[in-house]
Amino acid sequence: MKGMRISEIFYSVQGEGVLCGVPSVFVRTSGCNLRCRWCDTPYASWSPEGREWSVDEVFKEVQSFGMARHVVLTGGEPMLAAGLAELSRRLHGAGYHITIETAGTVSPGEVVYDLASLSPKLSGSVPSSDAFGVGWVEKHEKLRLQPAVLREWIGGGDYQLKFVVGSRAELDEVGRLVSALGLAVPHHKVLLMPEGVESGSLLEKGRLVAEWCKEAGYRYCDRLHVHLYGHTRGT
Numbered sequence: 001m002k003g004m005r006i007s008e009i010f011y012s013v014q015g016e017g018v019l020c021g022v023p024s025v026f027v028r029t030s031g032c033n034l035r036c037r038w039c040d041t042p043y044a045s046w047s048p049e050g051r052e053w054s055v056d057e058v059f060k061e062v063q064s065f066g067m068a069r070h071v072v073l074t075g076g077e078p079m080l081a082a083g084l085a086e087l088s089r090r091l092h093g094a095g096y097h098i099t100i101e102t103a104g105t106v107s108p109g110e111v112v113y114d115l116a117s118l119s120p121k122l123s124g125s126v127p128s129s130d131a132f133g134v135g136w137v138e139k140h141e142k143l144r145l146q147p148a149v150l151r152e153w154i155g156g157g158d159y160q161l162k163f164v165v166g167s168r169a170e171l172d173e174v175g176r177l178v179s180a181l182g183l184a185v186p187h188h189k190v191l192l193m194p195e196g197v198e199s200g201s202l203l204e205k206g207r208l209v210a211e212w213c214k215e216a217g218y219r220y221c222d223r224l225h226v227h228l229y230g231h232t233r234g235t
């Protein structure tokens with residue numbers, strides 16, 4: 001059976017979202033079906049790194065972090081990884097809390113999760129054709145928003161909708177997207193996050209994002225790991 005291509009597995013504190021601060025093992029799969037302009041993990045997306053691991057190897061590696069009770073399956077786009085459903089089942093069966101961090105373009109299928117951390121991509125995520133070519137620009141634009149898939153995730157368990165926003169126009173775009181889902185999404189489940197991989201600029205942009213949160217009733221989402229560790233892999 002084809003293994004899971006893994007970029008990194010590490011133990012840290014969750015830096016984003018409703019479980020911010022919770023010690024967690026991060027399993028970062030390699031490969032992505034999008035090409036976001038501001039992607040901060042190119043080594044797990046368009047320049048995928050890492051060898052293939054069996055589900056058993058990943059499971060044992062997670063268990064080696066003895067105090068961890070939370071596992072974050074992230075990427076890249078973890079939903080593209082072969083064996084993810086089996087891994088999620090095994091981890092869940094062993095008592096771990098499972099967060100899936102996904103752009104929400106692929107249906108959950110058989111994947112087991114406690115929290116779906118959904119990050120649909122806004123129009124500002126579209127990459128330049130200079131960097132990736134026209135083909136990727138078109139593919140990204142066509143794929144980035146899948147309302148039916150997002151509804152499946154939301155209907156299947158607890159969730160948060162997390163958006164990187166950099167302008168007032170994007171705040172309006174988030175509102176339109178959430179409305180288009182046609183679901184009663186409580187505002188505190190919509191998280192707005194500033195863009196940035198450096199603590200100072202993150203705080204500066206964050207003040208603006210916090211104002212937008214107050215205006216719309218959404219929840220502010222920080223990037224704790226950036227403040228604690230900077231833009232460093234394995235954190």
Ligand code: SF4
Nearest residue numbers: 032034035036039076
């Ligand atoms: S979906 Fe995530 S991993 Fe993929 S390109 Fe966008 S930011 Fe990077």
